[in-house]
Amino acid sequence: MKRRKFIRNTFLGTAASLIGADIVFSSSMPKNYTPIGLKDPDPYTLFNKDKDMTVLNDKPWNIEAKAHLLDDKITPNKYMFIRNNGNIPQNIDVAHWKLIIDGESVSTPKTYTLQALKSKFKNHTYQLTLECGGNGRSEFNPPAKGNQWTVGAVSCAVWTGVRLKDVLEDVGIKDDAVYIGYHAADTHLSGDPEKEPISRGVPIEKALQEETLLAFKMNGRDIPLAHGYPLRLVAGGWPASASGKWIHRISVRDKVHDGTKMKAPAYRVPCKPVAPGEKVKDADMCIIESMPVKSLITYPRSGAMISQGEKLHIRGHAWAGELEVQAMAYSIDFGATWHTCRIEKPINRLAWQHFNASIAFPKKGYYEVWARATDVDGVSQPMLVPGWNPKGYLNNACHRIAVKVK
Amino acid sequence: MENQGFKNKVKRIYYGLTLFFGLLLILSGGLVYKMVDPSFLTFPNEVETETYVDVVGFDNIENGIHLETGFKDDEGLQTVIVNCTSCHSAKLVTQNRANKEGWISIIRWMQxxxxxxxxxxxxxxxxxYLAKNYGIxxxxxxxxxxxxxxxxxxN
Structure with missing residues (x-):
């Protein structure tokens, strides 16, 4: 804040000389260089985020929650993580926003206005879990490059829109369709208009699921700009990068979509397990589909101190990508013994589930409460960081909080 | 003496024009800034009495950290700032860890x-600079x- 005022005050006095300086320096500045001092420093106001959110990156914007901020059953915008690959589109003209459906596997490309989409097709509402493929990356060893997400790149908001399935049926897709790929209005960081920051997608089976939406509302209101206004593809349970923001075109492909960040190593993990640090050829990297089983203790915040004899009431959420969570357990002795938590059914498929438990501690001292979810296939979260992979995806290790009994 | 009068006239016009263009430059500078920051010259209701003497300069270093970017102060800092913060945030660098080989492969990927x-x-x-300050x-x-x-x- 002080910086902005400083710049403003400086401009007030010597606007002309500063502009002069700007021109002189620009010749030695790399192309597209924006002086660091001129960036907007307050993302919290910009995106209506809570002050406790962590900014990992401001160009592009990448912001994550903390476990205790995700306590709401339905994630409000202020606690929803932002993962951007490029620059947020400017000057969105909703009245003229169009969605084009094209690609090798449509008979004739078709264009819809936003209004036509909303009125022509039945609207559906689902609560959908979106987790960044790189959530938990910070724990991998050796480290993986990229935003060092800890635990907060996950959300479960209520999305309203039309089924992609209904739209694709209206367009008419051929039998040879295998994938859909989205194209969006965000711009590449380098300023190169030929480059798309990200253009991912999902197999046609996922595209045709009832819960896969072309959404125009989040939590009952227009989608916030940073989350894809005015139109977002939402494919719950998959890496959130599959849920493209600011969508204006969807291509129905007769092959696996080959847009930016579809190719190895982006959003891929080794097809076969590898040793930590091992080099993996691009050809041996497989696309991440459903996200793995995972859970978070959202109450209390880590660091709680209680008195001896008091019970600790914990709660949180659990999710398992395409699957449902079957059981939830906690441990206060580093996994030596596990105890059952109550867990609710999901409100709809692909929504996270809520758990709670009341814990008694045997004596005074330092404890860690570890939480572990198990999906319907009997697969549980590991206590250790799971299989190392070059890009640091899919860390679904158990979450834990520190507790002291006094 | 007619010559002298003419000279004076030219001087007066010269000063007048200089003043005019000078003011024009300041005004246009202000307007350009107003475009960049619409709140510029929009005075808040409360009069601000704070002064900002202790501002963060573009190149201030405190406790070994370059305040503007968060980079560690070491040989190569300016080269890193100019080349690495043009497209992305310094935060994308400072939150990562790699050895020389790793940083080179990241550079190749970006190229x-x-x-x-x-x-x-x-x-x-x-x-x-990177391998020393942001190593594994x-x-x-x-x-x-x-x-x-x-x-x-x-409870």
Missing amino acids: ETQNLWDLGTNEVVIVN EEKGRRDNLENVEWYDLK
Whole structure:
């Protein structure tokens, strides 16, 4: 804040000389260089985020929650993580926003206005879990490059829109369709208009699921700009990068979509397990589909101190990508013994589930409460960081909080 | 003497024009800034009495940290700032860890896919700076819980 005022005050006095300086320096500045001092420093106001959110990156914007901020059953915008690959589109003209459906596997490309989409097709509402493929990356060893997400790149908001399935049926897709790929209005960081920051997608089976939406509302209101206004593809349970923001075109492909960040190593993990640090050829990297089983203790915040004899009431959420969570357990002795938590059914498929438990501690001292979810296939979260992979995806290790009994 | 009068006239016109263009430059500068920051010259209701003497300068270093970017102060800092913060945030650098080989492979990836330019002789300066200041820290398969903020939980 002080910086902005400083710049403003400086401009007030010597606007002309500063502009002069700007021109002189620009010749030695790399192309597209924006002086660091001129960036907007307050993302919290910009995106209506809570002050406790962590900014990992401001160009592009990448912001994550903390476990205790995700306590709401339905994630409000202020606690929803932002993962951007490029620059947020400017000057969105909703009245003229169009969605084009094209690609090798449509008979004739078709264009819809936003209004036509909303009125022509039945609207559906689902609560959908979106987790960044790189959530938990910070724990991998050796480290993986990229935003060092800890635990907060996950959300479960209520999305309203039309089924992609209904739209694709209206367009008419051929039998040879295998994938859909989205194209969006965000711009590449380098300023190169030929480059798309990200253009991912999902197999046609996922595209045709009832819960896969072309959404125009989040939590009952227009989608916030940073989350894809005015139109977002939402494919719950998959890496959130599959849920493209600011969508204006969807291509129905007769092959696996080959847009930016579809190719190895982006959003891929080794097809076969590898040793930590091992080099993996691009050809041996497989696309991440459903996200793995995972859970978070959202109450209390880590660091709680209680008195001896008091019970600790914990709660949180659990999710398992395409699957449902079957059981939830906690441990206060580093996994030596596990105890059952109550867990609710999901409100709809692909929504996270809520758990709670009341814990008694045997004596005074330092404890860690570890939480572990198990999906319907009997697969549980590991206590250790799971299989190392070059890009640091899919860390679904158990979450834990520190507790002291006094 | 007619010549002298003419000279004076020219001088007066010259000063007048200088003043005019000077004011025009200041005004247009202000207007351009108003476009960039619409709140400029929009005076808030409360009169601000604070003064901002102790501002963060573009190149201030405190406790070994370059305040503007968060980079560690070391040989190569300016080269890193100019080449690495043009397209992305300094935060994307400072939150990552890699050895020389790792940083070089990140640079190659950016050159191949993200329009990063040829760094020439700066590359060795940048890689040395990064590997020294943002090198790999050995850690196990799960860290201790650190930086816990303890508080009394009221039931």
